[in-house]
Amino acid sequence: MTLGAFATSESLTMGVELELQLVSLSDFDLVPASPDMLELLARAPFPGNVTPEITQSMIEINSSVHTGFDALLAQLREIRDTLLAAGRRLNVGVCGGGTHPFQQWSERRIFSKPRFHEVSQLYGYLAKQFTVFGQHVHIGCRSGDEAMYLLHALNRYVPHFIALSGSSPFLQGADTSFQSARLNSVFAFPLSGRAPFLLSWNAFAEDYFERMAGTGIVRSMKDFYWDLRPKPEYGTIELRVCDTPLSVERAAALACYLQALCSYLLAGNEPAPREDDYLVYNYNRFQACRFGLDGTLVHPQRHEPAVLRDDILATLRRLEPHFAALGSGAALEQLRRDIHMGSDADYLRQAFREGGSREAIVDAALGRFSQDQSAWA
Amino acid sequence: MNELISAAAQLAWPLALVVSWMAGELAHRWTGIPRISMYGLAGFLAGNLALKVQGPIDHSPYLLLASLAFGLILFELGYRINLRWLRANPWILATSLLESGITFLAVWLAAHWFGAPPISCGLLGALAMATSPAGLLRVLNEEGAGGQVSERAMHLAALNCVAAVFVFNLIVAVKVFQTSGDLLHAAGTTLLVLAASGVLGALAGTLVPLWLKSLGGKNATLTFALAVLLLVAVTHVLKMSPVFAALCFGLAARHRRSALGVAQRNFGALGDLLSVLLFVFAASTLTWDNVSQGLVLGLLLVLVRLLAKVCVCAVLARPSGISVRKGALSGLALAPLAVFVVLMIEQTRRLGVDFNYSLAPLTAIALVLQVVGPLITQRALIWADETHQHKEV
Numbered sequence: 001m002t003l004g005a006f007a008t009s010e011s012l013t014m015g016v017e018l019e020l021q022l023v024s025l026s027d028f029d030l031v032p033a034s035p036d037m038l039e040l041l042a043r044a045p046f047p048g049n050v051t052p053e054i055t056q057s058m059i060e061i062n063s064s065v066h067t068g069f070d071a072l073l074a075q076l077r078e079i080r081d082t083l084l085a086a087g088r089r090l091n092v093g094v095c096g097g098g099t100h101p102f103q104q105w106s107e108r109r110i111f112s113k114p115r116f117h118e119v120s121q122l123y124g125y126l127a128k129q130f131t132v133f134g135q136h137v138h139i140g141c142r143s144g145d146e147a148m149y150l151l152h153a154l155n156r157y158v159p160h161f162i163a164l165s166g167s168s169p170f171l172q173g174a175d176t177s178f179q180s181a182r183l184n185s186v187f188a189f190p191l192s193g194r195a196p197f198l199l200s201w202n203a204f205a206e207d208y209f210e211r212m213a214g215t216g217i218v219r220s221m222k223d224f225y226w227d228l229r230p231k232p233e234y235g236t237i238e239l240r241v242c243d244t245p246l247s248v249e250r251a252a253a254l255a256c257y258l259q260a261l262c263s264y265l266l267a268g269n270e271p272a273p274r275e276d277d278y279l280v281y282n283y284n285r286f287q288a289c290r291f292g293l294d295g296t297l298v299h300p301q302r303h304e305p306a307v308l309r310d311d312i313l314a315t316l317r318r319l320e321p322h323f324a325a326l327g328s329g330a331a332l333e334q335l336r337r338d339i340h341m342g343s344d345a346d347y348l349r350q351a352f353r354e355g356g357s358r359e360a361i362v363d364a365a366l367g368r369f370s371q372d373q374s375a376w377a
Numbered sequence: 378m379n380e381l382i383s384a385a386a387q388l389a390w391p392l393a394l395v396v397s398w399m400a401g402e403l404a405h406r407w408t409g410i411p412r413i414s415m416y417g418l419a420g421f422l423a424g425n426l427a428l429k430v431q432g433p434i435d436h437s438p439y440l441l442l443a444s445l446a447f448g449l450i451l452f453e454l455g456y457r458i459n460l461r462w463l464r465a466n467p468w469i470l471a472t473s474l475l476e477s478g479i480t481f482l483a484v485w486l487a488a489h490w491f492g493a494p495p496i497s498c499g500l501l502g503a504l505a506m507a508t509s510p511a512g513l514l515r516v517l518n519e520e521g522a523g524g525q526v527s528e529r530a531m532h533l534a535a536l537n538c539v540a541a542v543f544v545f546n547l548i549v550a551v552k553v554f555q556t557s558g559d560l561l562h563a564a565g566t567t568l569l570v571l572a573a574s575g576v577l578g579a580l581a582g583t584l585v586p587l588w589l590k591s592l593g594g595k596n597a598t599l600t601f602a603l604a605v606l607l608l609v610a611v612t613h614v615l616k617m618s619p620v621f622a623a624l625c626f627g628l629a630a631r632h633r634r635s636a637l638g639v640a641q642r643n644f645g646a647l648g649d650l651l652s653v654l655l656f657v658f659a660a661s662t663l664t665w666d667n668v669s670q671g672l673v674l675g676l677l678l679v680l681v682r683l684l685a686k687v688c689v690c691a692v693l694a695r696p697s698g699i700s701v702r703k704g705a706l707s708g709l710a711l712a713p714l715a716v717f718v719v720l721m722i723e724q725t726r727r728l729g730v731d732f733n734y735s736l737a738p739l740t741a742i743a744l745v746l747q748v749v750g751p752l753i754t755q756r757a758l759i760w761a762d763e764t765h766q767h768k769e770v
Contacts, residue, residue, distance in 0.1 A: 027457055039703075040699070090699075091465075
């Protein structure tokens with residue numbers, strides 16, 4: 001089994017996938033509504049694309065290919081409004097957030113599709129516990145080698161995205177004390193973590209992938225649950241560590257952050273990645289999951305500690321010209337405001353304190369997803 | 378011999394409950410049929426057997442417990458209703474009004490055609506509008522159901538119960554009591570009674586969550602159960618509508634987002650116990666004499682009612698946002714009726730109203746739907762692919 005050639009994309013184009021929660025507007029629990037939602041959505045053309053996910057309480061949307069913040073955000077808002085309108089007719093609420101605060105995994109139903117049933121059989125409770133909701137960002141690459149370079153050069157910035165998107169503080173009815181509990185669920189899968197340190201596409205496709213396929217463990221790139229993985233069919237790399245943010249504005253800004261970072265890295269502003277960079281990788285990742293913006297990073301090459309918030313703000317300053325060149329200045333402002341406002345996880349915890357019930361957390365998430373951010377910034 | 382009979386009489390109820398429960402468990406395990414269908418069948422047999430052995434039985438001690446069980450179920454139904462949906466999708470309300478209206482008319486006409494007297498036609502039509510929340514909710518929970526058929530069946534059931542209580546009380550007020558023959562006056566009085574019941578329920582729905590919050594949300598199941606008990610008893614004594622009061626209690630509690638966790642669906646073991654009692658009790662009041670007398674008309678009305686519900690829900694399905702197939706299935710899921718009818722009969726009897734002609738067909742309807750209603754709902758959910766347990770072959 002071979003991977004096939006790496007399709008070429010226009011450099012630094014981007015696309016966003018969001019896994020969204022479907023909750024009952026009656027009792028705020030997850031509701032297996034995706035078949036009904038898809039049936040209703042199929043009646044009119046959909047802006048972008050919508051597909052079922054492994055459990056029926058989840059729906060995945062993706063944007064078209066974009067180059068700048070404004071167009072991406074406009075499309076995400078249009079998609080959101082279409083979903084919300086359909087949901088209103090079916091008593092189904094749609095919202096972001098990396099986990100549902102009180103769903104019981106044993107209650108979830110697997111969407112009827114052969115691959116999903118296969119996955120469910122293989123992973124048992126992990127598949128149902130995998131009712132978590134992430135944002136994936138694709139960045140277009142001109143070649144497989146460029147993809148592999150970016151994949152590894154980005155390693156030190158992965159915690160930034162975890163901290164900025166952390167929106168899964170509650171799991172199965174309890175406060176986990178994490179900002180992103182979702183990634184712990186992902187980490188339980190045997191093929192999660194990071195890609196092997198290979199910087200050429202041929203080495204990856206021929207040496208690594210073919211040997212893995214030869215063992216019978218994997219059949220396609222889909223079987224790898226890595227934080228960052230190449231997607232040769234699209235000619236992209238895909239960042240998969242983000243929780244689905246509570247608003248599409250933050251989702252769009254995160255995509256533009258990744259785009260600007262790639263632009264910065266491709267301009268050769270940093271020393272080449274080394275295998276030893278990964279010594280601190282899991283530790284930094286944990287810090288970001290557990291403490292979010294307040295976590296402490298260890299720089300992979302200089303080995304200096306830094307608070308994540310400061311490190312992100314410093315990075316944003318370095319990226320200013322790249323944001324400007326890409327026409328995403330508004331994304332930069334958005335990110336600074338997001339950091340100032342605090343994480344989505346903090347917002348959900350606050351909703352729990354004020355509302356006093358777990359349903360109030362979902363209600364807050366529903367409220368934030370349905371409004372344009374400018375309304376509450 | 379007399380001693381033996383008296384001992385048997387004392388043991389009759391506990392034995393009937395245990396045997397019914399066991400029958401329900403075994404039948405559910407072997408064939409997957411809803412437990413409550415078996416409770417109904419067993420209750421009917423036990424009730425008639427006891428009637429033969431020891432003569433008429435005094436139901437009243439069990440009526441209150443059964444009303445409590447029904448109240449808990451109504452509370453849960455109210456808790457799972459979102460009134461804002463009716464505003465966001467007016468087709469749901471339209472479906473409900475048409476569905477219950479056409480059921481009323483169709484059943485009225487069918488009974489009239491069969492030769493039933495006008496009052497009976499009205500009473501039969503009124504009760505046929507309803508869907509028993511007990512049958513529906515037990516099956517939904519047993520199947521772990523979720524999706525549009527489940528969601529719509531719950532909302533339509535809540536609405537058609539209220540409509541049925543209203544029209545039923547209206548007919549009782551006008552025709553049976555011959556109050557003044559003034560329809561408007563009777564409607565006003567009936568509305569007032571419903572409104573007062575609703576206010577009581579809403580009051581409970583506001584106060585109980587406050588109490589719970591001050592206790593840090595502990596023992597929610599017990600607190601709500603006791604509050605329902607009190608509410609049902611009070612509305613009983615005041616001759617108001619326990620059905621509407623309990624429903625409004627659930628609605629008010631829900632809209633205050635008071636936490637009643639998923640674990641407490643069905644009110645846990647307490648709810649299970651009471652529901653065995655409820656379904657066995659309801660079926661035990663149905664006598665074989667009445668059933669056999671009203672069977673033909675009863676079966677006719679069951680069919681007409683189901684047809685009316687399925688047709689309306691199917692016709693309005695597309696504009697309301699689901700496929701015609703799912704619409705028809707949501708109409709089919711509205712089949713259960715028995716417990717609602719039995720409790721309405723028992724409560725109305727306490728007011729001194731005699732049902733005369735309507736009793737026999739109603740009894741037959743209750744028996745048929747007590748056993749078959751849950752099965753139909755279960756089928757509808759399975760065909761809609763909305764059940765949790767997929768039987769792997």
